[in-house]
Each structure stands twice: as structure tokens, then as C-alpha cells.
Amino acid sequence: MPIYEFKCTSCGYVMEVLVQGYVVPGELTCERCGSGEVKKVMSSGHYHQSQTDRLGSYGNQSRKSDSFYSDTRNIGLHAEQMLRKAGVKPTEEFKTKLERLRTNPASVVKDSDE
Ligand SMILES: [Zn+2]
Known part of the structure; x- marks a missing residue:
């Protein structure tokens, strides 16, 4: 089944x-704010994985493709995984920051400049 x-x-x-x-x-x-105003995002053609799958497959590959690094949703996977390994539950603040990095990296860069 397709994932959109x-x-x-x-x-x-x-x-x-x-x-x-x-x-x-x-x-x-x-899923976050409950708004019904959601729009389908056109696929850029790369293989779709759930965030859980990403976390699971992260570290299993010895080499990452360019698309791995250009995909902002992979930002913070390493940190997230280290926390999991250490048995530490990510804080809401951590998750919020990660989410912002993944969905809108520019806004985070902008904020830290101020
Ligand atoms: Zn929303």
C-alpha cells in the first residue's frame, strides 16, 4: 500500500x-494540532519509510546515500538513537526541536542567530 x-x-x-x-x-x-487542513505532499520519488523504520535502519547501513543527508527528516536520528540506547526518553523539548529541524530547518537556523 502506498504511503503518502x-x-x-x-x-x-x-x-x-x-x-x-x-x-x-x-x-x-x-496529528499534531488536529487541523483538517492537510495537503498531500508530492513525492520526490525516494522510498518512503516511517520514522520508526528510519530509526531502525539508521546505523545498519555502512554508507549513506546523498538522499539520506538531504532528507531533513533524518536530522537528529543519531541523537535520538543514542538516547534510546541509553534508555533515556527524549524530552518534549528535544522532540519539538527535532521536529522543527526536520520540517523547517531554516526557522531553527534563524532563531539561533537572534
Ligand atoms: Zn497541524
């Missing part, structure tokens, strides 16, 4: 949704 990415137009959150057949507009709601 949907972006919330309210908060910018991007979620991956397993699509069974046709998606009825308005049926999907943002």
Missing part, C-alpha cells in the same frame, strides 16, 4: 499516511 505524505497547512507538520484507496478531503486531520 501530508502536510498540515496550519502548523507545517508533515505526517506519513498509509493510504487505502481514495483519501476523502477533510477526513485526515493533523
